[in-house]
Amino acid sequence: MSSEKAESAKGRATSFAKISGRRSSPAKTSLEHAADAQWGRGLSTFVRISRLTLRHPWQVAITIVSTFIAATLQLFIPRLLGRAVDQAHGVVSGGSGGAAAQNALWVTAITLLVVSILRGLFTMSQNYYGESVGHRTGYELRLAFYEKIQRLSFSFHDKVHTGDLITLGMLDLEGVRMFFSTGLVRVVLLSVLVGVGAYLLISTDLVLGLLSLSFVPFVAWRSSVTNISLRLTWNTLQERLSVLSRVMEENLGGIRVVRAFAAQEHELSKFDHSSAEALELAHKRVNIRVSNTSAMNFSFLAAMCLVLWVGGNKVIDGEISVGTLASFLTFMTILQMPVRQLGLMVNSFARASSCGTRLFELLDLELPIKDAPDAKDLVVTDGTLRFDNVSFTYEGAGHPTLSGVSFEARRGETVGIVGPPGSGKSTLVHLLPRFYDVDGGSITIDGQDISKATLQSLRRAVGLVQQDSFLFTTSIENNIAYGNPWAREQRIERAAESAQLHNYIAGLPAGYGTIVGERGVSLSGGQRQRLSIARSLVLKPAVMIFDDSTAAIDAGTEQRIRSAMKRFAKDRVNLVISHRLSSLMHADQILFVEDGRIVERGTHEELLAMGGRYRALYDLQVRPGDEPLQTAEAS
């Protein structure tokens, strides 16, 4: 076992623990150790799954009772068959008269028929209710998962690959969901069959009984071992497949980059590399699985062979009847299936354990950003926004992203923010809707600390046009109404008009019903940005933020957007991040951010007069051809 494999299996198992800030045990070198760790943690997982299951007590009860009855009925069948054989055979060995034997056969046949029908009905009820419990539990887990994912803060989503989350919500959840029907119910079934069956057989004939059961421990052991090892390699395989899907997904998502660089060969070799790794393991798993099934089958048949041999001799010696031998043999056939399924049962336990651990870990994550216990709805009166000595550092970053940021803005005012890439402008505005919480200082709206306000009221009060616009694959109308799905048509159209998009949309064959693609591929860069501006304009936030949201829009269109929004802007605080100074030169206050600090502030005129960095930018944009370098370097 290569350590790399174990590493990656472990990596996946513990990634959420890291995020939630909990420490996991030091690196294990072998799969067995990884298994230990999982089993150890598994216990409480099973308790939890069982508890979830018990939320449907009636169905659980019906399932268990049905399983019990079905298994017991099934045990009658070999006996009845054996009896029938003896009844038929009885005459030959000098038994009772014809008519009586006929009647006896009829009785046995009818009993058998009734038992079969009942067994069928109870098996049906066992399976149906078992699945029903599983699906209902799955439904509840799904909702819990979806809710959690939607609420977990940005810092969580920054670190977890979306593909892994999707796997967790689909495959892992499935593992937990199936546990009841494939794990717990089988325990009941098997214990009845093997336990009661063994009692019946051994009490009939000790030696034959032991022989017919001789394959059980072997198969049980083999299939448990195999399934655990399959389970462990499954985790690794999953890990490798997720690398493979990431390669494919990023290739398809970034197809333009791939094409632009004529990198198809490169991408194919990346694909082949991860594909080969996954395939190798898949082959290994096939071998593990197959050698197990054939061995199990063999041991079963070998046991049957022994029973036939020893039993045959006993029949010859007159110790038992042919019917008894037949009933032993049929009993073995009945036992074969569930004993084989023992492996699946063990697998189901192992799967539920590892999937459940991951899933519950996520479901248990504390929301780092949530309503404070004494949170109140934000009440916007004057609409005054205040940053007071705010500092913030991203997890894992070596140096503070923002430090000592203070400013104040009133309703109707516009604050312009400029600064080099990576200076912290987006971070600054992301603190306002509490995508991240400040590390120091405070942000207040009308004197209310935003960390004391309910998230919902806060986020409704803050409108943000994000730097990267994400559009949903749905109609343009639904996209614009995303934040306010009950908005009226006129309102949507007006928003599109203000964003200078209405004419374009109206010219499309399907108008507002046009489906726009993933990340809006079929729109031009500027159209996409205008769509996300329109999306914010259907809301009526107290603070409106534009994060570089006109970068792909020409100056003319931008002017018209801004003049259309004039009235909109009057009623709120506006924060405008832009690299185009004409967009913010008339702001009431301009902040120049560098390295997470506000290094210059003032109105356009003041900053120009100051002759610092802002001035350098201005000169670069306004006086083409000049050499503004000196000024800039001087600062």
Add this chain to the structure above:
Amino acid sequence: MSAATDSDEIENTSGRPPKAVVGSHREEEEVFGAAYDPRIVRRIWSYVRPYRMQVAISVVAVLVFTLTQLAIPLLIRYAIDNGMATNGSNRSTLTWVIAGFAVTILINYAASYVQETTVGAVAENLLFDLRRAMFSHLQRVSLSFMDKTEVGRLMSRLQGDVNSMQEFLETSVMSVGDIVLLFGIVGVLLFLDLRLGLLTLSTMPILFIVRLFWLPPAKVAFMGAHETNSTANGALAEGINGVRTVQSLDRQRVNFDLYDDKAHTNLRAHLRAAKFAQVMVPIVDTLTGIAMATVIVVGGSMVLGQALDVGVMVAFLFYIQRFFDPIRSLTMQYSVMQRAMASGQRISEVLDVPVDVVDGPNAIALSRDMDGSVEFKNVTFGYRKNQPVLKNISFKVKPGETVALVGPTGSGKTSAMALVHRFYDVWEGQVLVGGHDVRELTQDSLGDQVAMVLQDSFLFTGSVIENIRYHKTQATREDVVAAAKAVGAHDFIMRLPDGYDSKLEQRGGNLSSGQRQLISFARALVADAKILVLDEATANIDSYTEMLIQKALVTLLQGRTGLVIAHRLATIRGADRIIVLQNGEMVESGNHDQLMAKKGLYARLYNMNYSSFDDIPDELVAGAAPIGKAT
């Protein structure tokens, strides 16, 4: 905004349904037709063909396996009838039968091992082969296909559908065994005793008839479960991908309710499917019971009347227990096959997407020493029929020149650059690179000579250096650092925890937008191409940094041709020529001074760049209106 109509309607006050959905619309749905479609089977067969030896071996093995399965009750019968007569003289017969039994199970073991390993391995290979075939085909299909196809949908073909093909292959080999087993049992029963055999088998048509009525609604129920699964999963995936927007627009509540609807529909569909699946259980059990009862009554009487050996009766009972297994698994395999056909159909669809943009038969490789000129000759192009995005565009970029494209948003700048790279083929006219029509060049060589910084910076998961180097794997670390320094990315990269080896999160999520853009800029520089296309490459970067980049690039870009798109006109002031596009038409061209003197669209855009709305006279705004009579 008049107050009358603008009540705050974020809550559902009107009782109207929200304008909202979660999960994308999927117009094209599961084609769920025949279990056997020769066209698809032939198509898939071409991928199985390389493994036909292994498939043949496993079919033989499965036959052997089935025969041994069939033999076992016969051996038991023989043992009972000939080895256990009570007179004791038959011990040696019994021993021989036991020996035969032992040999049979050894063969059985070997056959099952061979069959399962070969078929398992082949099925895995088939899965990976099909996936690779699709993936590599997708590398070639035209972008117009990729534009309208969701990544998620392609991914489900690359992952889900190939799985059902794998399942299909395993299943078809198994069904060969099952069919043989079924007919074998029928044959053996009739052979052992014709009358009893016929009587017992009479239950079989009942099962067939029941199945016949059961299948159509059951199929609908199973499909329903399958479909609602994928819709619910689609919605989940969307929720995960768009979570930032969801939170920012406070849509959690609405989305949760919509998702709940889907999840609940899914739950109901599953319960329905489970009902259909389980209702067969008592039916099969009843029929088995009837068959066994028949054997007991009829067979038993025959044994009583010494018309039948007791061993035959026992064998009958054994066969009956196994009798419904192949029928059951065959019907199950039937639905696997149907699913496989649907998947095969979808896979073929992907494999059959025409590759519109192909290298011509006489395509030549664009050499590194070509002059680097770019020319558009009367180019007309669009994405949708009758809606041209570029109309009769002609211009020429001389070797070594830098030409800027400006124009209102949606005017077709990005589209024009896509044509230089032959992402799409023109409708009319010609695009020439280095004097050759791009359709006469191999795409790979063209790609090597045209480097692009795309409007959306896309980064891959991996380290910074891997991203900058991308496919130029021979580029040294120095090359990478030089490029990063040229675009001014070096400083921030060095401040990342592991410098150039720092890992970027998905799509570069741990960088700022400007930083991402700088990295994709550096990536284009490392590609070291003759023609550099910069589509808003510095839109998210401040002018000062931009100026530093421009200075650094002066030497780097010597002798290279540049095509620059920018909305911030200061970006392009160094351009040799400026081409102004509007509504897909070229309206002006010339250098800055010429265009300013002309007082046309460019001059208006330029002036607006330096004023803000407070002091734009209304005429100007009005005058500006036609500019962006946005296309």
